[in-house]
Amino acid sequence: MTAGSTVVAAARTRGLRKVYRGTVAVDHVDLEVPTGAVMGMLGPNGSGKTTTIRMLLGLVAPTAGEVELLGHRLPEGAAKALPDVGALVEGPGFHPFLSGRENLLRMGAAEPALATAAIPAAVAEALERVGLAHAADRRYKGYSLGMKQRLGLAAALLAPRRFVILDEPTNGLDPAGTREVRAVIADLHKAGTTVLVSSHLLAEVEATCTHVAVLHQGTVVAQGELGTLLDSGNATLLVTTPEVALAVDALRDNRIPARAVPEGILADLTTSGAPEVVATLVRAGVPVHEVRRQRTGLEDLFARLTESSEPEALDAELALMGDLR
Numbered sequence: 071m072t073a074g075s076t077v078v079a080a081a082r083t084r085g086l087r088k089v090y091r092g093t094v095a096v097d098h099v100d101l102e103v104p105t106g107a108v109m110g111m112l113g114p115n116g117s118g119k120t121t122t123i124r125m126l127l128g129l130v131a132p133t134a135g136e137v138e139l140l141g142h143r144l145p146e147g148a149a150k151a152l153p154d155v156g157a158l159v160e161g162p163g164f165h166p167f168l169s170g171r172e173n174l175l176r177m178g179a180a181e182p183a184l185a186t187a188a189i190p191a192a193v194a195e196a197l198e199r200v201g202l203a204h205a206a207d208r209r210y211k212g213y214s215l216g217m218k219q220r221l222g223l224a225a226a227l228l229a230p231r232r233f234v235i236l237d238e239p240t241n242g243l244d245p246a247g248t249r250e251v252r253a254v255i256a257d258l259h260k261a262g263t264t265v266l267v268s269s270h271l272l273a274e275v276e277a278t279c280t281h282v283a284v285l286h287q288g289t290v291v292a293q294g295e296l297g298t299l300l301d302s303g304n305a306t307l308l309v310t311t312p313e314v315a316l317a318v319d320a321l322r323d324n325r326i327p328a329r330a331v332p333e334g335i336l337a338d339l340t341t342s343g344a345p346e347v348v349a350t351l352v353r354a355g356v357p358v359h360e361v362r363r364q365r366t367g368l369e370d371l372f373a374r375l376t377e378s379s380e381p382e383a384l385d386a387e388l389a390l391m392g393d394l395r
């Protein structure tokens with residue numbers, strides 16, 4: 071690599087596979103988290119998000135495939151890469167009888183990037199940042215799920231990081247906590263930190279991420295820049311017209327799938343372009359008041375990708391995604 075010409079991805083996997091006693095948890099995962107991105111990892115329960123994250127962090131050994139973290143191959147490069155990586159993953163191993171602050175002080179002592187004298191201030195700042203300062207001196211044992219999540223997040227932010235990986239950080243948080251996590255992610259992004267965040271909250275990913283990877287049954291079925299991914303699902307045209315029945319018939323007669331919606335009709339653009347749809351309608355004498363491309367929305371796209379249990383249907387969706395895979 072020539073310095074300055076190629077940006078090393080914060081994380082990259084090739085052919086990643088994990089089999090647990092006959093269960094294939096992750097397979098063929100080629101993930102690329104671009105430096106500086108906030109990448110959302112989306113997938114239903116059991117799709118392999120946590121397993122992928124654990125392999126990225128070297129917590130679980132892959133059955134096959136490669137992991138590169140901040141340019142270092144794992145497991146050999148773990149000692150070089152990990153000090154620059156903050157992570158919130160399930161079961162961070164907090165001591166139940168110590169307070170949140172005491173737990174973080176212990177963790178701070180193990181941080182190579184933190185000088186001993188700087189640890190108490192770093193701990194206080196991290197607690198403040200995740201909204202846990204008021205409960206900092208209570209025992210971890212008595213924390214609610216949301217408070218435990220906040221402490222895990224604080225641990226991930228304890229030292230300056232180049233890359234922060236958060237597995238379902240909003241789990242157990244109330245709406246205020248969710249907003250705070252969003253703000254933390256936005257701050258990290260502003261500071262140039264790469265973030266990988268897994269979530270099942272699609273709207274949240276849409277609101278906070280620059281990139282997204284969609285997991286389905288252990289495999290990445292789509293990944294790329296969020297806007298591009300949304301546009302690739304841009305397969306319908308909303309036509310406002312009072313002649314709904316006439317319009318639907320005219321399009322269907324021309325093999326363009328269409329259906330009535332409250333505003334008018336929705337024409338499918340998978341096989342025909344917008345000009346062809348409009349020309350067909352005009353030829354049939356349909357008064358066209360307004361024409362608008364519909365952004366499908368990540369939620370629709372995600373649902374279509376992950377709910378198509380028929381392999382053929384999924385293949386058709388993936389063909390739509392083009393080179394985003």
Ligand SMILES: Nc1ncnc2c1ncn2[C@@H]1O[C@H](COP(=O)(O)OP(=O)(O)OP(=O)(O)O)[C@@H](O)[C@H]1O
Pocket residue numbers: 090091093094095096113114115116117118119120121122
């Ligand atoms: N330690 C393990 N032993 C056996 N099977 C496992 C183990 N960890 C994960 N699996 C299986 O691997 C698959 C992927 O699980 P994983 O936890 O990675 O998915 P996930 O997308 O993070 O799901 P969730 O959102 O429910 O946490 C599931 O079928 C799960 O049961």
